Amino acid sequence: xxxxxxxxxxxxxxxxxxxxxxxxxxxxxxxxxxxxxxxxxxxxxxxxxxxxxxxxxxxxxxxxxxxxxxxxxxxxxxxxxxxxxxxxxxxxxxxxxxxxxxxxxxxxxxxxxxxxxxxxxxxxxxxxxxxxxxxxxxxxxxxxxxxxxxxxxxxxxxxxxxxxxxxxxxxxxxxxxxxxxxxxxxxxxxxxxxxxxxxxxxxxxxxxxx
Amino acid sequence: xxxxxxxxxxxxxxxxxxxxxxxxxxxxxxxxxxxxxxxxxxxxxxxxxxxxxxxxxxxxxxxxxxxxxxxxxxxxxxxxxxxxxxxxxxxxxxxxxxxxxxxxxxxxxxxxxxxxxxxxxxxxxxxxxxxxxxxxxxxxxxxxxxxxxxxxxxxxxxxxxxxxxxxxxxxxxxxxxxxxxxxxxxxxxxxxxxxxxxxxxxxxxxxxxxxxxxxxxxxxxxxxxxxxxxxxxxxxxxxxxxxxxxxxxxxxxxxxxx
Numbered sequence: 001x002x003x004x005x006x007x008x009x010x011x012x013x014x015x016x017x018x019x020x021x022x023x024x025x026x027x028x029x030x031x032x033x034x035x036x037x038x039x040x041x042x043x044x045x046x047x048x049x050x051x052x053x054x055x056x057x058x059x060x061x062x063x064x065x066x067x068x069x070x071x072x073x074x075x076x077x078x079x080x081x082x083x084x085x086x087x088x089x090x091x092x093x094x095x096x097x098x099x100x101x102x103x104x105x106x107x108x109x110x111x112x113x114x115x116x117x118x119x120x121x122x123x124x125x126x127x128x129x130x131x132x133x134x135x136x137x138x139x140x141x142x143x144x145x146x147x148x149x150x151x152x153x154x155x156x157x158x159x160x161x162x163x164x165x166x167x168x169x170x171x172x173x174x175x176x177x178x179x180x181x182x183x184x185x186x187x188x189x190x191x192x193x194x195x196x197x198x199x200x201x202x203x204x205x206x207x208x209x210x
Numbered sequence: 211x212x213x214x215x216x217x218x219x220x221x222x223x224x225x226x227x228x229x230x231x232x233x234x235x236x237x238x239x240x241x242x243x244x245x246x247x248x249x250x251x252x253x254x255x256x257x258x259x260x261x262x263x264x265x266x267x268x269x270x271x272x273x274x275x276x277x278x279x280x281x282x283x284x285x286x287x288x289x290x291x292x293x294x295x296x297x298x299x300x301x302x303x304x305x306x307x308x309x310x311x312x313x314x315x316x317x318x319x320x321x322x323x324x325x326x327x328x329x330x331x332x333x334x335x336x337x338x339x340x341x342x343x344x345x346x347x348x349x350x351x352x353x354x355x356x357x358x359x360x361x362x363x364x365x366x367x368x369x370x371x372x373x374x375x376x377x378x379x380x381x382x383x384x385x386x387x388x389x390x391x392x393x394x395x396x397x398x399x400x401x402x403x404x405x406x407x408x409x410x411x412x413x414x415x416x417x418x419x420x421x422x423x424x425x426x427x428x429x430x431x432x433x434x435x436x437x438x439x440x441x442x443x444x445x446x447x448x449x450x451x452x453x454x455x456x457x458x459x460x461x462x463x464x465x466x467x468x
Contacts, residue, residue, distance in 0.1 A: 116319065
Protein backbone atom coordinates (compact mmCIF):
# COMPACT_ATOMS: atom_id res chain seq x y z
CA UNK A 1 0.00 0.00 0.00
CA UNK A 2 2.77 2.35 1.03
CA UNK A 3 4.64 1.40 -2.11
CA UNK A 4 1.71 2.27 -4.30
CA UNK A 5 1.39 5.67 -2.65
CA UNK A 6 5.07 6.41 -3.11
CA UNK A 7 4.93 5.34 -6.74
CA UNK A 8 1.96 7.59 -7.33
CA UNK A 9 3.70 10.50 -5.60
CA UNK A 10 6.82 10.00 -7.67
CA UNK A 11 6.63 12.14 -10.75
CA UNK A 12 7.78 10.85 -14.06
CA UNK A 13 11.07 12.22 -15.39
CA UNK A 14 11.31 14.62 -18.28
CA UNK A 15 12.77 11.99 -20.54
CA UNK A 16 11.19 8.90 -22.01
CA UNK A 17 11.88 5.79 -19.96
CA UNK A 18 12.97 2.56 -21.58
CA UNK A 19 10.53 -0.33 -21.83
CA UNK A 20 12.80 -3.34 -21.78
CA UNK A 21 12.64 -5.07 -18.43
CA UNK A 22 15.84 -6.29 -16.80
CA UNK A 23 15.33 -8.53 -13.81
CA UNK A 24 18.67 -9.69 -12.44
CA UNK A 25 21.46 -7.51 -13.81
CA UNK A 26 25.04 -7.93 -12.68
CA UNK A 27 26.30 -4.39 -13.33
CA UNK A 28 28.50 -2.43 -10.98
CA UNK A 29 28.37 1.35 -11.25
CA UNK A 30 31.12 3.31 -9.55
CA UNK A 31 30.56 6.92 -8.60
CA UNK A 32 33.85 8.77 -9.20
CA UNK A 33 35.04 11.93 -7.50
CA UNK A 34 36.08 14.60 -10.00
CA UNK A 35 36.90 17.86 -8.28
CA UNK A 36 37.01 19.82 -11.51
CA UNK A 37 33.37 19.12 -12.27
CA UNK A 38 30.68 21.62 -11.24
CA UNK A 39 28.13 20.50 -8.64
CA UNK A 40 25.47 19.76 -11.22
CA UNK A 41 27.58 17.08 -12.85
CA UNK A 42 28.52 13.62 -11.69
CA UNK A 43 30.93 11.08 -13.12
CA UNK A 44 30.46 7.29 -13.20
CA UNK A 45 32.49 4.31 -14.23
CA UNK A 46 30.07 1.95 -15.96
CA UNK A 47 30.37 -1.44 -17.69
CA UNK A 48 31.54 -1.27 -21.30
CA UNK A 49 28.19 -2.55 -22.54
CA UNK A 50 26.29 0.35 -21.01
CA UNK A 51 24.77 3.05 -23.18
CA UNK A 52 23.87 6.60 -22.18
CA UNK A 53 20.21 5.66 -22.01
CA UNK A 54 21.03 2.70 -19.81
CA UNK A 55 22.75 4.87 -17.25
CA UNK A 56 20.00 7.48 -17.37
CA UNK A 57 17.27 4.89 -16.71
CA UNK A 58 19.39 3.02 -14.17
CA UNK A 59 19.92 6.14 -12.09
CA UNK A 60 16.25 7.03 -12.31
CA UNK A 61 14.87 3.60 -11.45
CA UNK A 62 17.34 2.61 -8.77
CA UNK A 63 18.39 5.90 -7.18
CA UNK A 64 15.58 8.25 -8.14
CA UNK A 65 18.07 10.68 -9.65
CA UNK A 66 16.97 12.65 -12.66
CA UNK A 67 19.56 13.22 -15.34
CA UNK A 68 19.28 15.77 -18.14
CA UNK A 69 22.34 14.98 -20.22
CA UNK A 70 24.95 12.26 -20.48
CA UNK A 71 28.44 12.45 -21.95
CA UNK A 72 30.47 9.33 -22.38
CA UNK A 73 33.91 8.19 -23.43
CA UNK A 74 35.95 5.02 -23.41
CA UNK A 75 39.22 5.34 -21.56
CA UNK A 76 42.00 3.16 -22.93
CA UNK A 77 44.44 2.04 -20.30
CA UNK A 78 48.20 1.91 -20.81
CA UNK A 79 50.14 -1.33 -21.26
CA UNK A 80 51.00 -2.81 -17.90
CA UNK A 81 53.03 -5.69 -16.57
CA UNK A 82 51.52 -8.46 -14.52
CA UNK A 83 52.94 -8.20 -11.01
CA UNK A 84 55.88 -10.50 -10.47
CA UNK A 85 56.21 -11.44 -14.12
CA UNK A 86 57.47 -9.92 -17.34
CA UNK A 87 54.18 -10.44 -19.12
CA UNK A 88 52.82 -7.31 -20.74
CA UNK A 89 49.14 -6.95 -21.27
CA UNK A 90 46.58 -4.32 -22.11
CA UNK A 91 44.01 -3.88 -19.33
CA UNK A 92 40.36 -3.72 -20.32
CA UNK A 93 39.23 -0.25 -21.36
CA UNK A 94 36.92 1.64 -19.03
CA UNK A 95 33.75 3.45 -19.94
CA UNK A 96 33.35 6.74 -18.13
CA UNK A 97 30.11 8.68 -18.23
CA UNK A 98 29.49 12.19 -16.98
CA UNK A 99 25.88 13.11 -16.33
CA UNK A 100 24.19 16.43 -15.82
CA UNK A 101 21.98 16.30 -12.76
CA UNK A 102 18.61 17.95 -12.29
CA UNK A 103 19.42 18.46 -8.57
CA UNK A 104 23.01 19.47 -7.75
CA UNK A 105 25.19 17.23 -5.66
CA UNK A 106 28.51 17.84 -3.94
CA UNK A 107 30.86 15.21 -2.64
CA UNK A 108 31.46 15.09 1.11
CA UNK A 109 34.86 16.15 2.34
CA UNK A 110 37.67 13.70 3.00
CA UNK A 111 37.97 12.99 6.75
CA UNK A 112 40.97 14.73 8.33
CA UNK A 113 41.36 12.24 11.18
CA UNK A 114 42.99 9.29 9.45
CA UNK A 115 43.75 7.26 12.57
CA UNK A 116 41.08 4.68 11.82
CA UNK A 117 42.72 3.86 8.47
CA UNK A 118 46.22 3.67 10.02
CA UNK A 119 47.53 6.23 7.57
CA UNK A 120 51.02 6.42 9.14
CA UNK A 121 51.71 2.74 8.68
CA UNK A 122 50.26 2.89 5.18
CA UNK A 123 52.58 5.72 4.19
CA UNK A 124 55.59 3.93 5.64
CA UNK A 125 54.73 0.84 3.64
CA UNK A 126 54.33 2.85 0.45
CA UNK A 127 57.70 4.49 1.04
CA UNK A 128 59.35 1.12 1.53
CA UNK A 129 57.75 -0.23 -1.64
CA UNK A 130 59.05 2.69 -3.62
CA UNK A 131 62.53 2.27 -2.19
CA UNK A 132 62.57 -1.41 -3.08
CA UNK A 133 61.33 -0.70 -6.58
CA UNK A 134 64.05 1.86 -7.10
CA UNK A 135 66.72 -0.54 -5.85
CA UNK A 136 65.38 -3.23 -8.13
CA UNK A 137 65.50 -1.05 -11.24
CA UNK A 138 69.01 0.10 -10.41
CA UNK A 139 70.08 -3.47 -9.95
CA UNK A 140 68.70 -4.34 -13.37
CA UNK A 141 70.69 -1.48 -14.86
CA UNK A 142 73.82 -2.89 -13.16
CA UNK A 143 74.13 0.23 -11.04
CA UNK A 144 74.91 -1.27 -7.68
CA UNK A 145 74.60 1.08 -4.74
CA UNK A 146 78.11 1.97 -3.52
CA UNK A 147 78.59 2.56 0.18
CA UNK A 148 80.83 5.56 -0.48
CA UNK A 149 78.13 7.25 -2.55
CA UNK A 150 75.40 6.76 -0.01
CA UNK A 151 74.73 9.58 2.41
CA UNK A 152 76.51 9.01 5.74
CA UNK A 153 74.39 7.20 8.28
CA UNK A 154 74.10 8.33 11.87
CA UNK A 155 76.31 5.49 13.09
CA UNK A 156 79.12 6.31 10.68
CA UNK A 157 78.98 9.98 11.62
CA UNK A 158 79.32 9.14 15.32
CA UNK A 159 82.21 6.83 14.57
CA UNK A 160 84.15 9.43 12.61
CA UNK A 161 83.58 11.96 15.38
CA UNK A 162 85.01 9.54 17.96
CA UNK A 163 88.00 8.79 15.72
CA UNK A 164 88.80 12.47 15.43
CA UNK A 165 88.63 12.90 19.20
CA UNK A 166 91.01 9.98 19.68
CA UNK A 167 93.45 11.37 17.17
CA UNK A 168 93.56 14.66 19.02
CA UNK A 169 93.99 12.81 22.34
CA UNK A 170 90.76 13.93 24.01
CA UNK A 171 89.57 10.37 24.38
CA UNK A 172 91.77 7.47 25.45
CA UNK A 173 91.07 4.14 23.94
CA UNK A 174 90.53 1.07 26.06
CA UNK A 175 88.75 -2.14 25.46
CA UNK A 176 87.94 -2.64 29.16
CA UNK A 177 89.56 -6.07 29.35
CA UNK A 178 90.96 -7.14 32.74
CA UNK A 179 94.19 -9.02 32.15
CA UNK A 180 95.35 -11.97 34.20
CA UNK A 181 97.84 -10.84 36.94
CA UNK A 182 100.45 -13.35 35.72
CA UNK A 183 101.04 -11.10 32.74
CA UNK A 184 101.91 -8.14 34.92
CA UNK A 185 105.50 -9.28 35.56
CA UNK A 186 106.07 -10.06 31.92
CA UNK A 187 104.64 -6.72 30.91
CA UNK A 188 106.89 -4.89 33.36
CA UNK A 189 109.95 -6.76 32.14
CA UNK A 190 109.09 -6.00 28.59
CA UNK A 191 108.72 -2.30 29.26
CA UNK A 192 111.98 -2.20 31.20
CA UNK A 193 113.83 -3.93 28.38
CA UNK A 194 112.40 -1.52 25.90
CA UNK A 195 113.46 1.45 28.02
CA UNK A 196 117.01 0.15 28.47
CA UNK A 197 117.30 -0.49 24.74
CA UNK A 198 116.21 3.01 23.96
CA UNK A 199 118.65 4.44 26.50
CA UNK A 200 121.50 2.39 25.09
CA UNK A 201 120.58 3.36 21.56
CA UNK A 202 120.17 7.04 22.25
CA UNK A 203 123.63 7.88 23.55
CA UNK A 204 125.39 6.25 20.59
CA UNK A 205 124.30 8.69 17.92
CA UNK A 206 125.05 11.55 20.29
CA UNK A 207 128.60 10.28 20.59
CA UNK A 208 128.97 9.77 16.87
CA UNK A 209 127.66 13.15 15.90
CA UNK A 210 130.43 15.37 17.31
CA UNK B 211 55.35 53.29 -45.27
CA UNK B 212 57.42 53.92 -42.21
CA UNK B 213 55.63 57.04 -41.03
CA UNK B 214 52.34 55.57 -39.85
CA UNK B 215 54.11 52.91 -37.81
CA UNK B 216 56.35 55.48 -36.21
CA UNK B 217 53.39 57.72 -35.47
CA UNK B 218 51.36 54.93 -33.98
CA UNK B 219 54.12 53.86 -31.67
CA UNK B 220 54.62 57.49 -30.67
CA UNK B 221 50.97 57.73 -29.67
CA UNK B 222 51.28 54.48 -27.82
CA UNK B 223 54.23 55.84 -25.90
CA UNK B 224 52.35 59.04 -25.10
CA UNK B 225 49.40 57.10 -23.80
CA UNK B 226 51.73 55.07 -21.60
CA UNK B 227 53.40 58.14 -20.19
CA UNK B 228 50.16 59.97 -19.51
CA UNK B 229 49.00 59.84 -15.90
CA UNK B 230 46.74 56.91 -15.25
CA UNK B 231 44.86 58.68 -12.48
CA UNK B 232 43.51 62.16 -13.12
CA UNK B 233 44.90 63.78 -9.94
CA UNK B 234 48.52 64.17 -11.07
CA UNK B 235 49.89 67.67 -11.64
CA UNK B 236 51.94 68.94 -14.56
CA UNK B 237 55.24 68.86 -12.70
CA UNK B 238 54.75 65.26 -11.67
CA UNK B 239 54.00 64.26 -15.23
CA UNK B 240 57.22 65.87 -16.39
CA UNK B 241 59.17 64.07 -13.67
CA UNK B 242 57.81 60.74 -14.80
CA UNK B 243 58.39 61.38 -18.47
CA UNK B 244 59.82 58.75 -20.70
CA UNK B 245 63.51 58.92 -21.73
CA UNK B 246 64.35 61.61 -24.26
CA UNK B 247 64.72 59.44 -27.28
CA UNK B 248 61.95 56.94 -27.77
CA UNK B 249 62.82 56.15 -31.32
CA UNK B 250 65.91 54.04 -30.71
CA UNK B 251 64.16 50.66 -30.87
CA UNK B 252 62.23 51.82 -33.86
CA UNK B 253 65.38 52.78 -35.72
CA UNK B 254 66.53 49.20 -35.56
CA UNK B 255 66.76 47.78 -39.00
CA UNK B 256 63.91 45.48 -39.74
CA UNK B 257 64.03 42.54 -41.98
CA UNK B 258 61.95 43.14 -45.03
CA UNK B 259 59.15 40.67 -45.37
CA UNK B 260 57.77 39.86 -48.71
CA UNK B 261 54.14 39.92 -47.69
CA UNK B 262 54.42 43.07 -45.58
CA UNK B 263 52.37 41.49 -42.80
CA UNK B 264 52.19 43.91 -39.88
CA UNK B 265 51.40 41.16 -37.45
CA UNK B 266 54.29 38.88 -38.41
CA UNK B 267 55.66 37.10 -35.40
CA UNK B 268 52.73 38.06 -33.20
CA UNK B 269 51.18 34.91 -31.88
CA UNK B 270 48.83 34.09 -29.07
CA UNK B 271 49.94 30.49 -29.13
CA UNK B 272 53.59 31.26 -28.43
CA UNK B 273 52.71 34.25 -26.22
CA UNK B 274 54.89 36.65 -28.16
CA UNK B 275 52.87 39.67 -27.03
CA UNK B 276 52.28 42.69 -29.25
CA UNK B 277 55.14 44.08 -31.36
CA UNK B 278 55.10 47.44 -29.66
CA UNK B 279 54.14 48.05 -26.05
CA UNK B 280 50.55 49.12 -25.73
CA UNK B 281 49.00 51.76 -23.51
CA UNK B 282 48.07 49.28 -20.81
CA UNK B 283 51.23 47.20 -20.97
CA UNK B 284 52.46 48.64 -17.66
CA UNK B 285 49.26 47.75 -15.81
CA UNK B 286 49.45 44.31 -14.22
CA UNK B 287 46.71 41.98 -15.26
CA UNK B 288 44.18 41.05 -12.59
CA UNK B 289 44.21 37.44 -11.50
CA UNK B 290 41.00 35.42 -11.54
CA UNK B 291 39.56 34.55 -8.17
CA UNK B 292 39.64 30.95 -7.02
CA UNK B 293 35.95 30.34 -6.86
CA UNK B 294 34.53 27.03 -5.76
CA UNK B 295 30.86 27.29 -5.04
CA UNK B 296 29.65 25.57 -1.89
CA UNK B 297 26.11 24.39 -2.24
CA UNK B 298 23.75 22.78 0.20
CA UNK B 299 22.93 19.25 -0.88
CA UNK B 300 19.55 17.80 -0.10
CA UNK B 301 19.60 15.07 2.57
CA UNK B 302 17.33 12.94 0.41
CA UNK B 303 19.41 13.20 -2.74
CA UNK B 304 19.51 9.82 -4.44
CA UNK B 305 23.25 9.91 -4.96
CA UNK B 306 23.80 9.68 -1.19
CA UNK B 307 23.04 6.00 -1.59
CA UNK B 308 26.50 5.60 -3.11
CA UNK B 309 27.84 6.50 0.36
CA UNK B 310 27.50 4.80 3.75
CA UNK B 311 25.38 7.68 5.07
CA UNK B 312 24.37 11.14 3.86
CA UNK B 313 27.39 13.42 4.31
CA UNK B 314 29.73 10.54 5.19
CA UNK B 315 32.38 9.70 2.65
CA UNK B 316 33.70 6.35 3.87
CA UNK B 317 33.27 3.73 6.49
CA UNK B 318 36.27 3.02 8.68
CA UNK B 319 37.68 -0.51 8.25
CA UNK B 320 36.14 -1.62 11.56
CA UNK B 321 32.73 -0.36 10.47
CA UNK B 322 33.11 -2.13 7.14
CA UNK B 323 33.89 -5.37 8.91
CA UNK B 324 30.64 -5.31 10.88
CA UNK B 325 28.47 -7.34 8.57
CA UNK B 326 26.72 -10.67 8.77
CA UNK B 327 27.18 -13.79 6.72
CA UNK B 328 25.74 -14.11 3.22
CA UNK B 329 22.28 -15.63 2.69
CA UNK B 330 22.32 -19.37 2.08
CA UNK B 331 20.35 -21.17 -0.60
CA UNK B 332 18.46 -23.09 2.07
CA UNK B 333 17.06 -19.88 3.52
CA UNK B 334 16.30 -18.38 0.16
CA UNK B 335 14.29 -21.41 -1.02
CA UNK B 336 11.49 -20.37 1.31
CA UNK B 337 11.31 -16.82 -0.01
CA UNK B 338 8.93 -15.56 -2.64
CA UNK B 339 10.00 -14.08 -5.94
CA UNK B 340 9.24 -10.56 -4.67
CA UNK B 341 11.55 -11.01 -1.71
CA UNK B 342 14.35 -12.48 -3.81
CA UNK B 343 14.02 -9.77 -6.43
CA UNK B 344 14.14 -6.93 -3.93
CA UNK B 345 17.09 -8.56 -2.16
CA UNK B 346 18.90 -8.74 -5.49
CA UNK B 347 18.50 -5.01 -6.02
CA UNK B 348 19.63 -4.29 -2.47
CA UNK B 349 22.75 -6.32 -3.26
CA UNK B 350 23.26 -4.32 -6.47
CA UNK B 351 23.16 -1.05 -4.54
CA UNK B 352 25.53 -2.41 -1.92
CA UNK B 353 28.02 -3.46 -4.57
CA UNK B 354 27.86 -0.02 -6.17
CA UNK B 355 28.52 1.58 -2.80
CA UNK B 356 31.47 -0.72 -2.12
CA UNK B 357 32.96 -0.06 -5.56
CA UNK B 358 32.66 3.68 -4.95
CA UNK B 359 34.34 3.32 -1.56
CA UNK B 360 37.21 1.33 -3.06
CA UNK B 361 37.78 3.92 -5.79
CA UNK B 362 37.67 6.79 -3.33
CA UNK B 363 39.99 5.06 -0.85
CA UNK B 364 42.52 4.51 -3.62
CA UNK B 365 42.21 8.07 -4.90
CA UNK B 366 42.44 9.82 -1.53
CA UNK B 367 45.20 7.51 -0.21
CA UNK B 368 43.54 7.56 3.16
CA UNK B 369 45.18 4.35 4.34
CA UNK B 370 44.22 0.71 4.78
CA UNK B 371 40.71 -0.69 4.40
CA UNK B 372 40.75 -2.21 0.94
CA UNK B 373 40.78 -5.77 2.23
CA UNK B 374 37.70 -5.26 4.42
CA UNK B 375 35.76 -3.76 1.52
CA UNK B 376 36.75 -6.68 -0.67
CA UNK B 377 35.56 -9.22 1.90
CA UNK B 378 32.23 -7.46 2.23
CA UNK B 379 31.86 -7.44 -1.54
CA UNK B 380 32.54 -11.18 -1.62
CA UNK B 381 29.78 -11.77 0.93
CA UNK B 382 27.32 -9.77 -1.20
CA UNK B 383 28.38 -11.69 -4.28
CA UNK B 384 27.76 -14.97 -2.48
CA UNK B 385 24.23 -13.85 -1.64
CA UNK B 386 23.59 -12.97 -5.27
CA UNK B 387 24.85 -16.33 -6.38
CA UNK B 388 22.56 -18.04 -3.87
CA UNK B 389 19.57 -16.09 -5.20
CA UNK B 390 20.33 -17.22 -8.73
CA UNK B 391 20.79 -20.79 -7.51
CA UNK B 392 17.44 -20.82 -5.69
CA UNK B 393 15.61 -19.39 -8.70
CA UNK B 394 17.18 -21.85 -11.11
CA UNK B 395 16.30 -24.72 -8.84
CA UNK B 396 12.72 -23.48 -8.65
CA UNK B 397 12.53 -23.27 -12.42
CA UNK B 398 13.76 -26.83 -12.87
CA UNK B 399 11.20 -28.07 -10.33
CA UNK B 400 8.47 -26.28 -12.24
CA UNK B 401 9.64 -27.82 -15.53
CA UNK B 402 9.58 -31.31 -14.03
CA UNK B 403 6.12 -30.70 -12.60
CA UNK B 404 4.92 -29.60 -16.04
CA UNK B 405 6.28 -32.79 -17.61
CA UNK B 406 4.48 -34.91 -15.04
CA UNK B 407 1.27 -32.97 -15.59
CA UNK B 408 1.47 -33.43 -19.35
CA UNK B 409 1.64 -37.20 -19.05
CA UNK B 410 -1.12 -37.29 -16.43
CA UNK B 411 -4.57 -37.87 -17.98
CA UNK B 412 -6.26 -36.43 -14.93
CA UNK B 413 -4.80 -32.96 -15.52
CA UNK B 414 -6.08 -30.80 -18.32
CA UNK B 415 -3.30 -28.45 -19.44
CA UNK B 416 -5.08 -27.35 -22.60
CA UNK B 417 -7.40 -25.07 -20.71
CA UNK B 418 -10.98 -24.61 -21.82
CA UNK B 419 -14.11 -25.30 -19.78
CA UNK B 420 -14.18 -27.16 -16.50
CA UNK B 421 -11.64 -27.93 -13.86
CA UNK B 422 -7.95 -28.39 -14.68
CA UNK B 423 -7.67 -31.31 -12.27
CA UNK B 424 -10.24 -34.09 -12.71
CA UNK B 425 -9.37 -37.08 -10.55
CA UNK B 426 -10.97 -40.31 -11.66
CA UNK B 427 -10.70 -42.18 -8.42
CA UNK B 428 -12.49 -39.58 -6.40
CA UNK B 429 -14.97 -41.51 -4.34
CA UNK B 430 -14.31 -45.16 -5.05
CA UNK B 431 -11.42 -47.02 -3.41
CA UNK B 432 -10.70 -44.11 -1.14
CA UNK B 433 -9.05 -46.24 1.52
CA UNK B 434 -6.80 -48.04 -0.96
CA UNK B 435 -5.64 -44.98 -2.79
CA UNK B 436 -5.34 -42.80 0.29
CA UNK B 437 -1.57 -43.08 0.61
CA UNK B 438 -0.46 -42.06 -2.86
CA UNK B 439 -3.40 -39.68 -3.32
CA UNK B 440 -2.21 -37.63 -0.39
CA UNK B 441 1.31 -37.54 -1.83
CA UNK B 442 0.03 -36.64 -5.25
CA UNK B 443 -2.10 -33.86 -3.87
CA UNK B 444 0.85 -32.41 -1.97
CA UNK B 445 2.99 -32.58 -5.13
CA UNK B 446 0.43 -30.87 -7.30
CA UNK B 447 -0.02 -28.18 -4.64
CA UNK B 448 3.73 -27.58 -4.68
CA UNK B 449 3.75 -27.41 -8.44
CA UNK B 450 0.89 -24.94 -8.53
CA UNK B 451 2.60 -22.78 -5.91
CA UNK B 452 5.81 -22.67 -7.93
CA UNK B 453 3.83 -22.02 -11.07
CA UNK B 454 2.07 -19.12 -9.37
CA UNK B 455 5.36 -17.58 -8.29
CA UNK B 456 6.82 -17.67 -11.75
CA UNK B 457 3.78 -16.23 -13.44
CA UNK B 458 3.67 -13.48 -10.85
CA UNK B 459 7.23 -12.51 -11.65
CA UNK B 460 6.39 -12.03 -15.29
CA UNK B 461 3.47 -9.76 -14.59
CA UNK B 462 5.30 -7.64 -12.03
CA UNK B 463 6.74 -4.33 -13.25
CA UNK B 464 10.45 -4.53 -12.53
CA UNK B 465 13.09 -1.79 -12.41
CA UNK B 466 14.18 -1.10 -15.92
CA UNK B 467 17.50 -0.29 -17.41
CA UNK B 468 16.95 0.94 -20.96
